[in-house]
Amino acid sequence: MVILSSLEQLLPEDIVKLLGVFDPETLMRRALAQPAATRPLVFKTFGGLLVKCWPCVTAGYDHDLPSTCVEALRMAFALLASDESDELVLASAAVLDELMLAYLNVSVAPMAMVAFFHPAWEFRSIYGTLLMEVLRDLRMALPQLIALKDPDCIWLPNRDQAIELNKAAGLPPRQGVESITDQEALAVEAGCFRASLLWFLAFGGGLARNQDGGHDSTLLVDLGRATRGGAARELRWGDLPPPPAELVAKLAECSAFRGKWGALFASARAQLVQMMMRFCHSADMMQCRDLVLTTAENLLQLGNDVFQQSYLRFFLSECLSSAISLWHVMGKQLKEGAALNSRACSICADALVMGAVMAPKTCATAPHLLRLMVMAAKVFVLRAGRGDVELLPAAVRKIGQEKMPALAVAALARACWMVKDLVELKALVEGIVQQHLLGLLLETADDSPIAQASAWLLISVAQVTGCQNALVDVFNRGELLGKSPAILLAAASLDTLGSLTQSSRSNMAEVLRQTDLPGAEWTAYRETLAKALTQGQSQGVFTTPLASSGASAASFARWLHLLRDCEQPQPQGGESSKMIPLSGPPLFVYAQPIHSWVSSECHVTLRIDLFNATALSIRDVQAVLSISRPTRMGERGEKMAPWHFAEGLVRPLTSSPLEYIPCRSSATIWRDVYLRFPPKPMSLSLSFSYEKVMPETNLSGLTPASTPMTRGGGEDLWSDEEEEDHPRLHFTCLPISAALSWYFEPFLGFDESRAFPPPLLFAACPHSKTSEAKELGVTSRWTMKGFHQISPPSTDPGRTWRQGDCKCFAGIGCDLQSLLCFILRESESTLEVRSNNEWLLQAVTADLMFWLLADG
Helix, strand or coil: CHHHHHHHCCCHHHHHHHHHHCCHHHHHHHHHCCCCCCHHHHHHHHHHHHHHCHHHHHHCCCCCHHHHHHHHHHHHHHHHHCCCCHHHHHHHHHHHHHHHHHHHCCCCHHHCCHHHHCCCCCCCHHHHHHHHHHHHHHHHHHHHHHCCCCCCCCCCCCHHHHHHHHHHCCCCCCCCCCCCCCHHHHHHHHHHHHHHHHHHHHCCCCCCECCCCCECCCHHHHHHHHCCCCCCCCCCCCCCCCCCHHHHHHHHHHHCCCCCHHHHHHHHHHHHHHHHHHHHCCCCHHHHHHHHHHHHHHHCCCCCHHHHCHHHHHHHHHHHHHHHHHHHHHCCCCCCCHHHHHHHHHHHHHHHHHHHHHCCCCCCCCCHHHHHHHHHHHHHHHHCCHHHHHHHHHHHHHCCCCCCCHHHHHHHHHHHHHCCCCCCCHHHHHHHHHHHHHHHHHHHCCCCHHHHHHHHHHHHHHHHCCCHHHHHHHHCCHHHCCCHHHHHHHHHCCCCCCCCCHHHHHHHHHHHHHCCCCCHHHHHHHHHHHHHHHHCCCCCCCCCCCCCCCHHHHHHHHHHHHHHHCCCCCCCCCCECCCEEEECCCEEEEEEEEEEEECCEEEEEEEEEEEECCCCCEEEEEEEEEEECCCCCCCCCCCCCCEECCCCCCCCCCCCCEEEECCCCEEEEEEEEEECCCCCCCEEEEEEEEECCCCCCCCCCCCCCCCCCCCCCCCCCCCCCCCCCCCEEEEECCCEECCHHHHEEECCCCCCCCEECCHHHHHHCCEEEEEEHHHHCCCCCCCCCCCEEECCCCCCCCCCEECCCEEEEEEEECCCCCEEEEEEECCCCEEEEEECCHHHHHHHHCCHHHHHHHHC
């Protein structure tokens, strides 16, 4: 158990090194030769290692290794259709589960259905190639998989997952979490689900083949695309075999499960799988679209337990949001009747309300569920009539809550903003404002950042759609008296004074004057707006999001960022920089830092490409990664180093050396390091050594681009007169400086302001330090890599307020909480750094010149 646990902790590149000692087929044969008691566990572990390291296998320079890995996996999957013991068959099925989960790219395995529904889901195509290689062997195993019950299957939900979902959503960890019930029903359905996934991939178009025999996307995505250009038409997918009768019967049995939440989860997922299978074999698009609505309505009728259990609520909010968005895409050009649109809007309302409760609350980019919620909200906005607004309170009552969740209103407001040029929204927005804006403003008084963001977005879209009268009616309400945060937000959100009462204007002006934020720009903006309110003149009213200084303002800005990020493409991992040249001939060295965030730390992976520019093979190449950190004289050592390596290691992995790099050929090695937050100046250095070769006379002018990369060459000539004391050549490359862009991502929470610089920036980031721009070498053309440049508003003097000539950049740190902003004032030739955390500001400004040069 200890040995297998250690193997499971290996990094993918280290597994590849293991496969250099034992080829994959030998590894699997040795697993089968183990004693009966340990054979299944060893077999499962070895198979999982092959799946885990597949991306590194395909990226390596060993051309035979991918083929041997495929053959080893075929050997593993052949057991599924054999007469081996049940334990060994379950181990083989577990390897298949790992492979399918890796391709589907889903973090929580029981939620895998969303991968087929989401119209823009990103699969890990590198595993699609592996699946295509082994599908023929897997097809033979399909009948046996249908009846296979595995109590440890990864497709089974568990209590720990539900607790983690609650923690991410900011709920009490054990709220709506019970021990798994109905184990027998869940085990039966999980076996059907595994077989169904295999059928989708092998037969149902999950790996949709194009004319060249390759795979482009999932079947459902292609269904959606096929209807975008016009009316629905018959689709022909070739001779796809129907699902086995045993699988269809088993799914029907699972769909009828009733009981506690375990049985309800099994029933809900089985119904979704049934719907998918009918999709794959129906040429009637209208029938498919009606099937989506019917299935969704059936899921919402499972019972009250659906809305009380956290796991079920999260699962349904994801699947319903995705399914209704797909339904809309498939019939985008069709004019539906009012009854059909009302059915769709009812499903959207339920998905929004459930998702608002379960959406993760701490992220640097928009969480997946929030993106799905905005997609469902767009369907609601595009399909809803004036009376459909009442569906929202009904959905709230259904889950046992008293008021509409603020995040659901925010998703609707963002969706309205995204389609404001496509449809007439005035009646719908007026209804939402009248029902929910006052409640949001009162929540704002309790320092609720989600309510602040929702109120601001709703006010903004109401102004765009011509609903100023509805806004004024809310702003004049007596309930707002004494609620300073709400009045401040309302005052800064004004587009025109309209019919505001004298009392309301006086209260707003008084709250503004009492709000003291740092920055000359804020003072000028405050006085301009307060004067306009006092005199009752709309001249000088400039819309901008605003909250009082402190943690609430920073949280308010983060929610604006997340809701705006929903419009951006789904991020696909860490940012990759360009190749950096580190050394020249005879061994060219290029490095590419690839960073990602893991548990509030920055994980930096270095891809190191080596190019042998000589006519000889370079042998026994060894690489060492070292880290240096500049310090000042007398500076005390830190209790915790600003970097560390993989858990259990005190230094970088010293991998086995490359045996040789053939003449005029290349090789790639990888190194990684974890950097702690806050950022500290440091440099990564690479040093190499290899056996000396006979010096060449014709190396001038050789570059990786001009040198032909071949695998062959004449017989290598080696010097027989090597110095005994120095048989190897050692050299150190140029260092790579750690950059702020490794620790920060662009922050969008200060956009959409007609006042520049945005007043919210000063409220959210009260700590600042100013330096002379000339001394730092910062010019008017300067930009900050990895940070978002806030665009100044238009120059229309009647609609915007702009103070001075400056450039603003904003970023959010890998701890998901820290904001860092740069303000370059060209007229004053100053660079101001602002943050919501004083310790972060000190860490950055103490070595500001280093960070500017590193990102330059």
